[in-house]
Amino acid sequence: MNSLSSFCVSHPTGNNFVRALVGELLRQGKLLQYFTSIGFGQKANPILKFFGEKRGYKFPDNKIRRQWLPELLRIIFSDYLSQERRRIYADSSYAALDRKVAKNLPHLLPSVVHAYEDGARNSFKQAKKLGIYCSYELPIAHWQTVRSLLSQEAERLPHWEPTLESTRESEEKLFRKEEELDLADGIICPSKFVLQSIPECIRNKKTCKIAPFGSPLCLSNERIRNVHETMPLKLLFVGSMSQRKGLADLFKAMEMLRNEPVSLTVLGQPSLPMEFYRGCYRDFEYLAPCSNNKVREIMKMHDALVLPSIVEGRALVQQEALSCGLPIIVTPNAGGEDLLEEGITGHLVPIRSPEKIAEAITSMVENRSSKEEIQNLCQKKAKEYSWKTYAQKIIDFNLPNPAERHDMS
Numbered sequence: 001m002n003s004l005s006s007f008c009v010s011h012p013t014g015n016n017f018v019r020a021l022v023g024e025l026l027r028q029g030k031l032l033q034y035f036t037s038i039g040f041g042q043k044a045n046p047i048l049k050f051f052g053e054k055r056g057y058k059f060p061d062n063k064i065r066r067q068w069l070p071e072l073l074r075i076i077f078s079d080y081l082s083q084e085r086r087r088i089y090a091d092s093s094y095a096a097l098d099r100k101v102a103k104n105l106p107h108l109l110p111s112v113v114h115a116y117e118d119g120a121r122n123s124f125k126q127a128k129k130l131g132i133y134c135s136y137e138l139p140i141a142h143w144q145t146v147r148s149l150l151s152q153e154a155e156r157l158p159h160w161e162p163t164l165e166s167t168r169e170s171e172e173k174l175f176r177k178e179e180e181l182d183l184a185d186g187i188i189c190p191s192k193f194v195l196q197s198i199p200e201c202i203r204n205k206k207t208c209k210i211a212p213f214g215s216p217l218c219l220s221n222e223r224i225r226n227v228h229e230t231m232p233l234k235l236l237f238v239g240s241m242s243q244r245k246g247l248a249d250l251f252k253a254m255e256m257l258r259n260e261p262v263s264l265t266v267l268g269q270p271s272l273p274m275e276f277y278r279g280c281y282r283d284f285e286y287l288a289p290c291s292n293n294k295v296r297e298i299m300k301m302h303d304a305l306v307l308p309s310i311v312e313g314r315a316l317v318q319q320e321a322l323s324c325g326l327p328i329i330v331t332p333n334a335g336g337e338d339l340l341e342e343g344i345t346g347h348l349v350p351i352r353s354p355e356k357i358a359e360a361i362t363s364m365v366e367n368r369s370s371k372e373e374i375q376n377l378c379q380k381k382a383k384e385y386s387w388k389t390y391a392q393k394i395i396d397f398n399l400p401n402p403a404e405r406h407d408m409s
């Protein structure tokens with residue numbers, strides 16, 4: 001094993017949090033290898049750049065090892081597949097990458113292998129044989145919590161059940177999740193909600209730490225929307241149009257406020273035909289999914305974000321909104337309870353409570369005179385969370401030598 005701490009990191013698609021971690025590891029000289037499905041670094045084969053900027057990384061291409069075929073097939077056939085088949089293709093991509101990491105570990109011998117839910121079982125099994133530390137990141141609540149909450153939603157709102165995909169995961173997949181947790185030496189969670197969702201019997205055996213995600217930078221501090229108190233309050237929902245995100249409860253809250261000066265924009269991917277959503281609440285503006293930069297421009301044309309999620313990990317859109325100066329109305333299960341200064345950066349509401357959502361919206365309507373000050377406080381709160389700090393927490397958590405740690409609590 002290497003005398004200096006070194007990391008192998010694997011993730012099929014490379015989300016914001018993955019990029020933050022591998023970027024900081026590279027800067028510190030601790031990134032041994034990054035495994036992904038389709039990704040390219042600097043001086044990569046130009047053919048790879050066909051897949052666009054989202055698959056590009058700002059570090060040498062020789063730090064990337066690819067397992068591209070399953071993900072390529074998923075991309076090619078995505079528009080022709082049912083939701084169930086898309087999920088199968090995504091699982092295949094995770095499993096293939098996991099097997100590739102396991103195959104390469106005996107040759108690389110890192111100090112730490114860092115992997116994510118659904119993509120760690122084989123690599124962790126191999127790591128255990130080689131005495132390599134297994135670091136596991138759980139980006140969403142434990143599957144038992146997810147299944148319990150969403151099964152309750154299916155009973156409470158049966159017509160929304162088709163939007164609850166996580167209730168249909170196979171027993172084999174759930175068993176794999178349990179194996180991964182059992183093999184992990186350390187578990188990293190993005191929020192208190194995720195940490196507390198892990199069964200106590202697992203938490204008592206493992207070392208666990210919260211590493212909140214960093215906030216995206218808003219392109220400009222300048223707000224596009226200049227608001228007068230007599231104008232309607234423009235609310236924004238961003239996310240998949242499912243009851244996991246609490247959209248049915250938001251629609252019911254809007255019905256309660258039908259005679260109030262408020263409007264709603266829904267930005268996200270529908271799970272069902274648009275007629276279904278219009279049948280629940282007709283008077284919303286719909287916007288299709290778009291780039292992150294475009295989302296932030298849209299945010300700056302609204303007054304508040306509402307995300308009454310039933311279950312999340314830590315919905316990054318909360319910090320995106322705060323970065324753009326928008327207060328937020330969210331549930332504890334959205335994973336951003338620490339972002340809330342009640343009545344200032346937003347309101348915390350219980351899950352399954354359209355009445356409380358309506359009350360929070362009404363409070364915002366009635367307290368608009370200090371809007372500019374609230375915008376500044378929201379942006380200040382967002383800046384408390386950086387991607388560098390997030391990455392450093394994970395690195396320090398996994399370093400065996402205390403002298404190497406930055407000790408960022």
